[in-house]
Amino acid sequence: MSVLEENPDSPLKKRPPRWSDIWLKKTKPLKHVVFAMQLQSLASKDPKSQTLIPHFANIDRTLLLSDELLLKILSKLPLSQRNPNSLVCKRWLNLQGRLVRSLKILDWNFLVSGRLITRFPNLAHVDLLNGCLFSPRNSGILLTHRMVSMQMRYGNCSNWELLEENLLPVEVVDGGLQALANGCPNLRRLVVINASELGLLTLAEECLTLQELELHKCNDNVLRGIAACENLQILKLVGKVDGLYCSLVSDVGLTILAQGCKRLVKLELSGCEGSFDGIKAIGQCCLMLEELTICDHRMEDGWLAALSYCENLKTLRLLSCKRIDLDPGPDEYLGFCPSLERLYLQKCQLRSKKSLRALFRVCEAVREVVVLDCWGLDNDMFTSASVCRRVKFLSLEGCSLLTTEGLEATVLSWLDLETLVVVSCKNIKESDISPALATLFCNLKELRWRPDAKSLLSSSLMGTGMGKKGGKFFKRT
The missing domain is CATH 1.20.1280 (Monooxygenase)
Structure with a gap:
């Protein structure tokens, strides 16, 4: 007989495994929990072990x-x-x-030293605009622009000279882009200034998921690098900015862009030059383009006719444009955008009736028209909008030259009009509202009427039945 059989209580005898042993195997956090529970139980039963409670209370339970x-x-x-x-x-x-997914970089050394990637490894949106500017931190002079904000040493030079002096060199910016591309392969949005073609090529090769790019101080050569971003969907190009910096984007760059970024959905061109050929190339190549924003353009006459090549364009925005198109050409060459739904004009100088008429001709299929703080829009010019027969939504704000007569002449021709917004248009008087215009107001689904601070239309129309027809309502702001 063996020793194990003679002494059943021997510690050398193997016992069958228990379910608790199997369950707790390779579950280190759970063992800590069981140990903590046992420790707390012993401390509560034995009065002499109350000294264990403070030690247990200092344990960081999140470590489990x-x-x-x-x-x-x-x-x-x-x-x-x-x-x-x-x-x-x-x-x-x-x-x-x-x-953290989104971050604005203010210290360039934080990027190139690698601390950015170590501290925030999952960044998807990065703004390098202010980080590309070298400015003294203890200066009492602050230069603020709608795009950048920076401190300056002295104030006896132009803004353009100041920006060029304090802008990081192209080689330094490219080095930062390479460090960012290597550390953030899942980058989806980037804002940068003064980058070169090589820096953007590195970014395009490493960051295949890049979908949104905002590039300041852009030129035609830089667009060769952007064209390598095949999955780019949203792009903003800033060429020349008056009083800040000067950079050229022409038809050459727009054509390069169109041939490379064929998946663009939204495109904004700010301070860019070009002509019919550049916009035509974008329309023919970027078949998915749905929104086009043109800000402070320097384009040659005749560019409006190229918009007809943007067959899937749904939204057209013109912002801060000093002119639209002084020589758009004959109507038979203009064409129109068949899918256009929204036309947005803000802070534009509408000097020429011919150019505004051509714009409305190209946008004749539009359903929403918004005019905000545009100089020069009078009755004679606004009547050219009558060609847009499908308008359902009209918003006019800050149109000081437009009168009630000019408004009525146009809106009465829009049989599908459902919403009308009139705000801060001082020459539109309630006393000039005709019975036909009042009838139109009653048939609208929504009316926001405040041409001036003394508007009393809502109170004067009480009891007329407005707002009681088929769920239509009246709203005053």
């Missing part, structure tokens, strides 16, 4: 949670608690950094 589980918990908290949570401990600081 994995990083993945703690990340899910932290991601559910509101954004206002993000900064306080990062001060709890180093682990929470690192985990909060993994939750």
Whole structure:
């Protein structure tokens, strides 16, 4: 007989495995939980062991949670608690950094040193605009522009000279783009200034998911690098900015862009030159383009006719344009955008009736028209909008030259009009409202009427039945 059989209580005898042993195998966090529960139970039963309670209370219970589980918990908290949570401990600081998706860089060394990638490894949106500017931090002079804000040493030079002096060299910007591309392969949106073709090519090769790009101080050569971003969907190009910097984007660059970025959905051209050929190339190649914004353009006459090649264009925005198109050509060559739904004009100088008439001719299929703070829009010019027969929504704000007679002559021809907004148009008088225009008001689904601060239309129309026909309502702002 063996020793094990003679002494059944021997510690060498193997016992059959228990379910708790199998269940707790390779589950380190769970063992900590069981140990903590046992420790707390012993402390509560034995009065002599009360000294264990303070030691147990100092244990960081979040250490029992994995990083993945703690990340899910932290991601559910509101954004206002993000900064306080990062001060709890180093682990929470690192985990909060993994939750950050969007960041504006102010210190260029933070990017090139690698600390940015270490601190925020999952960035998807990065703004490098202000980080590309070198400015003294203790200066008392601040230069603010609608695009950039920077401190300056002295104020006896032009804004253009100041920006050129304090702008990081192209080689330095390209080096930062390479570091960003290597550390953030999942980058989706980027804002940068003074980059070159090589820097953007590196970005296009490493960041295949890049979908949105905003490029300042752009020129034709730089667009060769942008053309390599095959998955780009939203693009903003800023060429020349008066008083700040000068850069040229012409038909050459627009053609390169059109042939490379064929998946564009939204395109904004600010301070860009060009002509019929450049816009035509974009319309023919970028078949998915739905929204086109043109800001402060320097395009040659005749470019409006090229918009007809944008067959899927749904929204056209003209912002801060000093002119539209002084010589658009005959109507038979203009064509029109068949899918256009929205026309938005803001802070434009409408000097020529011929150019405005050509614009409305190209946009004759539009359903929404918004005119905001545009100089020069009088009765004679606004009547050219009568060609747009499908308008359902009209918003006029800050059109000081337009009168009630000019408004009535146009809106009465729009049989599908459902919403009318008139705000801060001082020459539109309530006393000049005709019975036909009043009848139109009653048939609208929505009317926001405040041409001046003394508007009393809402009170004067009480009891007329407005707002009681088929769910239509009247709203005053």
